[in-house]
Amino acid sequence: xxxxxxxxxxxxxxxxxxxxxxxxxxxxxxxxxxxxxxxxxxxxxxxxxxxxxxxxxxxxxxxxxxxxxxxxxxxxxxxxxxxxxxxx
Numbered sequence: 001x002x003x004x005x006x007x008x009x010x011x012x013x014x015x016x017x018x019x020x021x022x023x024x025x026x027x028x029x030x031x032x033x034x035x036x037x038x039x040x041x042x043x044x045x046x047x048x049x050x051x052x053x054x055x056x057x058x059x060x061x062x063x064x065x066x067x068x069x070x071x072x073x074x075x076x077x078x079x080x081x082x083x084x085x086x087x088x
């Protein structure tokens with residue numbers, strides 16, 4: 001049994017919360033990467049490269065959260081018409 005879709009007001013609220021959480025995640029990780037780059041520039045030798053890669057993936061996740069939130073706020077459907085003649 002399929003669950004009913006959210007009302008438009010709740011949909012916009014969830015989109016706003018996704019936008020806000022993606023922005024805060026991105027801001028926090030940008031600050032963290034800035035501190036790492038500052039330490040590397042001052043000659044710190046104990047910087048793990050894997051941590052930088054994980055932080056960059058987190059930035060990507062924050063951007064995707066913001067994109068998902070924008071889609072929910074605008075009300076654009078992510079559903080694709082299976083009967084449309086289009087190239088995927």
